[in-house]
Each structure stands twice: as C-alpha cells, then as structure tokens.
C-alpha cells in the first residue's frame with residue numbers, strides 16, 4: 001500500500017514518475033490534469049467549465065476539484081491499494097480538504113514527494129511538450145499560479161514531516177530510484 005502526493009511545478013515530471021511508480025507497484029494513479037483533459041475531450045459540463053480555466057493557465061475552482069477527488073478516493077481500489085495523487089492538492093484549501101477526506105477514510109498520507117526543477121528547465125520542457133496549454137503566455141501564468149498558490153504547500157507538508165524533496169533534473173531512471181528510496185521501496 002502506497003499513499004503519496006506528488007508535488008512540484010508544472011513540467012517537473014510528476015506525471016512521468018507517477019505513472020512509473022503506479023505501474024511497477026500496482027497503485028492507482030490519480031491525475032487531476034488527466035481527468036480534466038478527458039472531460040474536455042468528451043465535452044461534458046465539467047469539461048466545458050474546466051477548459052475555460054485551463055486555457056488561461058488558471059486553476060479550476062477548489063470545490064469542483066475537491067468533489068472529483070472525493071468521489072475518486074471513495075472507490076474500492078483505493079482502500080485496497082492506496083493512491084498516487086498527481087496534480088492535487090494545488091492550493092491550501094485543497095490540501096486541507098484532502099486531510100479531512102483521508103482522515104474520514106482512515107488512510108493517512110505516507111509521504112509527499114516534492115519534485116524540484118529550475119524555472120529555466122521548466123519553460124524549456126513545457127515548450128517542447130507542446131500541449132494545448134503549453135504556449136509561452138499560458139506557461140508563464142501557470143508558473144505564477146504555481147508560485148502563489150501551490151508552492152506554499154511545500155512548507156505545509158514539511159511542517160507535518162511528510163516532505164521528501166527530490167531534484168527532478170537528470171536521468172529519468174535515476175529520479176525514479178530516488179523516489180523509490182524516499183518511499184522506502186527498495187530493490
């Protein structure tokens with residue numbers, strides 16, 4: 001059972017690393033970005049709402065995201081296998097809601113993996129990725145939103161003694177190894 005949050009700026013490699021750990025250890029991977037992009041693609045009501053925020057690099061309102069996570073975390077695979085949260089929480093309000101949800105479920109977090117990457121490298125990576133919301137202007141706004149709303153979670157989790165900081169530049173395999181070490185998953 002693994003119960004972990006992946007934290008870090010856009011383009012830090014949270015998704016890449018989360019998928020690797022999820023597959024290797026058979027843990028459900030919950031990416032709010034993936035959930036929202038799927039909704040946009042399907043053209044659901046959630047998708048239409050989310051798109052207006054994502055296109056500008058803004059955060060989707062807390063209540064909406066918290067509702068999605070509440071529903072997902074209540075499914076039976078989570079109780080059996082745990083979870084890797086990728087892209088949630090992104091605000092203090094979301095972090096507090098997560099604490100509340102996990103205490104209701106009686107499933108405390110094991111660790112928060114903070115993937116740290118320099119700003120220059122982030123912009124380079126996102127421009128190369130070329131997703132719909134990866135234009136220079138939108139990237140700049142996502143970084144600003146990250147600094148203002150998400151970066152405070154680093155201290156929030158450090159104070160709870162849950163934070164493991166990992167430098168996210170280098171070989172993908174090496175970074176995966178460091179994450180496994182931080183989670184106490186040895187070879």
Ligand code: ADP
Pocket residue numbers: 009010011032033034036053054057058059060061065086087088089090094142
């Ligand atoms: P990145 O790869 O840049 O970290 P994500 O795929 O995680 O991006 O998210 C893309 C967009 O989806 C965000 O810019 C935001 O608009 C929206 N989003 C994803 N997760 C959340 C969340 N927890 N709260 C609010 N908005 C979110």
